Amino acid sequence: MRDLILASTSSARRALMDGLGLPYRTQSPGVDEQVSPLHSAKEAVRELAERKARAVHARNPEAWVLGADQLVEVNGQTLTKPEDRGAARAQLGKLLGHTHDIHTGVCLIGPGGQHFEGLETARLTFHAVTPDELERYLDLNEWEGCCGSYRVEGAGQALLARLEGDRSNVQGLPMVTVVRLLRQAGFSFFERR
Incomplete structure (x- = not known):
């Protein structure tokens, strides 16, 4: 049985991973999440997903490590986690009545430096x-x-008027992409225990 680690302590990501039925464990990546302000939101999530996966993989070099990061983009502006209620009100003020994108980068790193990303x-x-x-x-x-x-x-689903794309991506971990990466790495599914 291969050791699979989710480089996250997010309850939403754990719930999505639980649905796969693959044995895995979680570990906090404990990385600096600052990226260059010159990066686009897509570049930033790719870099952060890889940074998280590499940090956990450095502590567990024989394991497969899955890292992910997510950012919201509206009208060319990147939104991160709000610091307080006022910041949350301001962010939602930019989103309500409008359309925005959620980008999630995913990185899977395995023994010997094997690397898959999406x-x-x-x-x-x-x-x-x-x-x-x-x-x-x-x-x-x-x-x-x-x-x-x-x-x-x-309850935030009551804000949603329309969704185009993978709902699990919005929840923090795009499972269609995750499954593709795991299959590329040779993981198999639906095995009896």
Whole structure:
């Protein structure tokens, strides 16, 4: 049985990985998530996914390590995790009634430096909501730790007017891409234990 590590402590990513039925464990990458401001959102998520995978792989060189990173992009501006409720309100103000993209970079690194990577983009359109409804959503604290200040796996799905792309990508880990990378690395599925 191959050792597979998800370089993340995200509960949303763990829930998606659990659905595959593959044995895996998690480990926090503990990396600096700052990237050059000259990077596009797509370049940044690719770099950060690889940085996370490499950090965990350095501690577990015989394992396969899956790293991922996600950013929201609206009108050419990249949104990261909000620092506080005010920042979350400002981010959602840019998204409500508009269309934005979510980019997720994924990197799988294995023994001997084997390396597979992918990038997935989903496009979302949000409903315009009243200021009172926005404040009620912010009261739920789903914005905490989330790029773009919402969770579509929670109450934030009520903001969603349209989704083009892989819903699991929006939740933090594009499973179609993940499965493709794992298959490229030689993992097999549906095995009896």
